Amino acid sequence: MSTNRFGARTLVRGGAVLAVAGIAALLAAGTASAHVTAQPGEATKGGYAKITLRVPNERPNNGTVKLQVNLPADHPLASVSTKPVPGWKAEITKGKLDKPVKVHNTDVTEAVRSVTWTADAGVRIEPGQFNEFDMSVGPLPDDTDRLVLPTTQTYDNGEVVVWDAPPVADGAAEPAHPAPTVKLVDKAAGGDSHSHDAAAPAGDSHDASTGTDKTARWLGGAGLAVGALGLGFGAGAVLRSRRTGAAAPAADREPSA
Structure with a gap:
């Protein structure tokens, strides 16, 4: 030769x-971004925000038909509303608080504990696809730096995946099923108390991705x-x-x- x-x-x-x-x-980038996440990554303490749960379908042969997000009992949210999602029914569950909390100088004794979206018959998040579920929430707590939203994802074969691992310190290995988390930041001087992503272009929720999502796209x-x-x-x-x-x-x- x-x-x-x-x-x-x-x-x-x-x-x-x-x-x-x-x-x-x-392939590694796709795996890194295949988590249930909360968008935007930041919101303002004490304000109101639209939080979007971005839900990818991770199974090759089964579809997602149910999603439940649990809201923190130690930082109750007095106001929670959902945006209609075609083919899905949203149900809000409230509960009495063990101890009343003051929100805008008002004693709140009841708060939303969970929100559940259930797909109509024949509807699901297909393999290789994702969907987004919006909530308008507030006032956001002003005594913590993050809002952790444990979420349960149910597939049409009965499989249940719980995204509830708490956030880890910077540099630590990410858990297999991290809970969707929104970082809470102080209100800027002279700013308002609305959503931290108010400057994002309308209809372009993907631009508010977390650092992990952007890194996955770069990779x-x-x-x-x-x-x-x-x-x-x-x-x-x-x-x-x-x-x-x-x-x-x-x-x-x-x-x-």
């Missing part, structure tokens, strides 16, 4: 390795770029090898059988 052919095969193999690495990076794009580079590198090596072989003197080519 000639040196040119040997070199071409080596280059093609190198290109294939790069392509596989790119595909692996893309996905990088994976595609690396894969394309590897495939192009291998294809170019084959073409160069053929041209070199065709132009080589007859004496340098391998004798025919």
Whole structure:
């Protein structure tokens, strides 16, 4: 076998390795973002906000038909309303508080404890798809830095996935089923107490993604770029090898059988 052919095969193999690495990076990015998350990632303490639960379907053959989010009893929300989702019914469950809390100088003895969305017959979040469920909530607590929203996802085969792991410190490994969490920040001087994402373009809720979601998109794009580079590198090596072989003197080519 000639040196040119040997070199071409080596280059093609190198290109294939790069392509596989790119595909692996893309798959890893998809896995990293396949959690139930709360959008936006931040909201203002003491204010009102629209919180969106973004729910991906993680199963290849089954669909999501029910979602329940539990609201914190230690930081009760006096006002909770839902936005209609076609094909889904929302149910709000209230409960008495063990101890009344003051909200805007008013004693609150009852608060929303959970919100449940149930799909109509024949409706589900299909494999490879996601849906979003909006809540308008408030006033948000002003004595904590985060609002943790444990959520239960139910599939049409009866499988139940509970997203309830508490947030971890920066740099720590992310748990398998983290609870959707909204970071609560102090009101800016001169600002209002409405949603922290009020400046986001209307209808573009994806721009309010968390850092994990943005990182996953970056990794996905990088994976595609690396894969394309590897495939192009291998294809170019084959073409160069053929041209070199065709132009080589007859004496340098391998004798025919």
